[in-house]
Amino acid sequence: MSDEPVETAEKDDARHAEKMAKKKAARDKIMAKKTDEKGLIIVHTGKGKGKSSAAFGMIFRHIAHGKPSAVVQFIKGAMWTGERDLIEKHFSDICQFHTMGEGFTWETQDRARDVAAAGAAWEKAKELIRDERNSMVLLDEINIALRYDYLDINEVVEFLKTEKPTMTHVVLTGRNAKDELIEVADLVTEMELIKHPFRSGIKGQPGVEF
Numbered sequence: 001m002s003d004e005p006v007e008t009a010e011k012d013d014a015r016h017a018e019k020m021a022k023k024k025a026a027r028d029k030i031m032a033k034k035t036d037e038k039g040l041i042i043v044h045t046g047k048g049k050g051k052s053s054a055a056f057g058m059i060f061r062h063i064a065h066g067k068p069s070a071v072v073q074f075i076k077g078a079m080w081t082g083e084r085d086l087i088e089k090h091f092s093d094i095c096q097f098h099t100m101g102e103g104f105t106w107e108t109q110d111r112a113r114d115v116a117a118a119g120a121a122w123e124k125a126k127e128l129i130r131d132e133r134n135s136m137v138l139l140d141e142i143n144i145a146l147r148y149d150y151l152d153i154n155e156v157v158e159f160l161k162t163e164k165p166t167m168t169h170v171v172l173t174g175r176n177a178k179d180e181l182i183e184v185a186d187l188v189t190e191m192e193l194i195k196h197p198f199r200s201g202i203k204g205q206p207g208v209e210f
Contacts, residue, residue: 039168040186041160045143045177048191049209055138055171056083063091067135070096070128074121075141075174081210096134098124101141118150129164136169143174146181153178160184 042058044051062069071087076099087097100121121142128137145151157180164170172181182188204210 042171043185043188044173046191048193051173062136069136071138072125073099073140074145075101115150118145132165138171141174143177147176
């Protein structure tokens with residue numbers, strides 16, 4: 001019986017190990033230069049699902065690290081969500097949660113009311129961001145309020161540039177993030193829609209959508 005297959009496998013393993021060792025050395029060299037820290041402006045946008053879910057993942061990381069954080073929901077109103085229920089029941093001492101919206105604009109059908117709700121949410125957001133005890137502040141669905149001009153994008157950007165504490169992270173979610181916000185952000189992720197069950201007649205379900 002020939003030992004060639006065994007020898008070939010051993011050679012493949014050795015080549016792989018050598019390749020990975022080179023990659024690790026290059027990666028370690030890069031990471032050694034990354035020593036700075038700062039509070040980030042983080043934008044989750046795009047038509048795909050997962051913008052708020054990813055943002056709440058970071059909020060739960062902050063909670064796990066014992067870092068105070070806060071959430072302001074700009075659009076979602078009376079609708080129950082698992083994240084809000086979990087945080088308010090078990091982590092309210094370390095994460096403030098403010099649901100300031102009254103639903104999507106097609107639900108209220110009252111622009112003045114939507115503008116007022118967005119304005120109140122933005123005032124609360126500024127208060128929470130200015131409070132340096134908060135390591136992260138999530139502005140959930142603020143991009144929708146900005147898209148419909150319920151808020152002035154220039155005011156939001158100027159505040160983030162000039163008043164956000166140096167080490168505070170601010171996460172902004174929602175479709176159609178404006179160019180001005182993308183420009184000032186440190187990290188921008190666009191969720192791409194490939195398939196969605198809604199198109200097949202499947203409604204939003206607990207544990208997946210909310």
